[in-house]
Amino acid sequence: MSDGATDPATEAFLAHRNLLFTVAYEVLGAAADAEDVLQETWLQWVKADRGQVRDQRAFLVRITTRQALNRLRTMKRRREAYVGSWLPEPLLTAPDVAEDAELAESVSMALMLVLETLTPTERAVFVLREVFDIDYDEISNAVDKSPAAVRQIAHRARRHVDARRPRRAVSxxxxxxxxxxxxxxxxxxxxxxxxxxxxxxxxxxxxxxxxxxxxxxxxxxxxxxxxxxxxxxxxxxxxxxxxxxxxxxxxxxxxxxxxxxxxxxxxxxxxxxxxxxxxxxxxxxxxxxxxxxxxxxx
The missing domain is CATH 3.10.450.50 (Nuclear Transport Factor 2; Chain: A,)
Structure with a gap:
């Protein structure tokens, strides 16, 4: 990745990097794999015709989601052979994460274990819609499904998660x-x-x-x-x-x-x-x- 401060491609990517990592991590539950996804996203970003990109954030989230979804499908098979219980890769988070109830819940160990019970596509749709509030049309582009199908997947995933979601109301x-x-x-x-x-x-x-x-x-x-x-x-x-x-x-x-x-x-x-x-x-x-x-x- 170029370290030139005036490089528009680098500046745009770095402006959204923390968001892209959070998306990849919540889809995958693995920080090392999320970092790999970001590298793959960067490589696609620098090759893209950025003059045709109207919304850089949406474009980068779409690439990140596709890369994470492909990796998650492979990881699902790998986790089936994992020795013992599998837990998400833990992250040391800043105090302001704990103070942001929505963000804290979305990355909590308890909720991420619930997300493990979803299919890869359900998980990606749930994360994009329920956590990042991305519209259905944009999600459909990221997961290669029609908007109508995405709505059905989102409803099914939300119902599944809500039935298992841990309660968080502790001072x-x-x-x-x-x-x-x-x-x-x-x-x-x-x-x-x-x-x-x-x-x-x-x-x-x-x-x-x-x-x-x-x-x-x-x-x-x-x-x-x-x-x-x-x-x-x-x-x-x-x-x-x-x-x-x-x-x-x-x-x-x-x-x-x-x-x-x-x-x-x-x-x-x-x-x-x-x-x-x-x-x-x-x-x-x-x-x-x-x-x-x-x-x-x-």
Whole structure:
């Protein structure tokens, strides 16, 4: 990519880069693949007859969506062979993402896992329509479907997501109090303290990708989750530390064992209890957890 500040093609692309990355990431759930999609979009952009492009933003979003959709279809097959639970690649996000309720929900681990249950086309249509509010005609150009078909796909996807969408109505003070209690319980290994902060139907998902040890299936229920944490802590050699952070717009912890990053744990809170724990340990997915990734819906 040219670094010339006066190059109109570069300036136009960079002006929309954060938006394009957000689109690609929400379609794919993988930051590294989203970066690859942006590179492919750039290559098509510099080859395009830009004098014929009336709306640069729409043109770039269309290219990005097509590239992401093609990649997602390939990734779906790859994920079927994934070892254990698959979680989205976590992103360290700026505090303003957490303050933007719409953006925070759209990139949350919980919602992105719901999006995984859609077909590739349904996911792309849902993301473009419900998250980025792109009109049906433009979406139809991006996914190569008629506007009427896109409307039907959007309705089906919205109904599917709404039936599974997690509720998000927690104040920052409530989240902070829950996180502090959870942090203390984890670092002391106190099972009773863990039980007090976990919702009865809490779900723990851990992603080691076959590289690091992780539960192969989700663990459900406060007692089972507390037992797993307590048992895991006893087996660790060295000190466990948990550093509060914000991952995908959600409260989270950067977990270190013996001073080395072991993973990140995003947390969902409801009614002053933890309802979801998403622990990513796969080192191949931890490349975006120490520096902020800019995200935007506009």
């Amino acid at each position: 920052s003070n409530e989240s902070r109090a829950v996180l502090e209690s959870f942090q203390c319980a984890v670092e002391t290994g106190d099972p009773q303290a863990l039980l007090e902060v976990l919702a009865p139907d809490v779900v723990l998902m851990s992603d080691g990708g076959g590289i690091k040890h992780a539960a192969l299936r989700p663990v459900t229920g406060a007692e089972r989750v507390a037992r797993m944490f307590a048992g895991g802590i006893r087996k660790v050699e060295g000190t466990i530390t948990t550093e509060p952070t914000v991952i995908n717009g959600d409260p989270a912890f950067l977990v270190r064992m013996g001073g080395e990053i072991d993973g990140v744990m995003a947390i969902s809170v409801e009614n002053s209890r933890i309802t979801g724990l998403f622990y990513v340990r796969n080192p191949e997915k931890l490349t975006h957890v120490t520096s902020v990734t800019p995200l935007t819906l506009r």
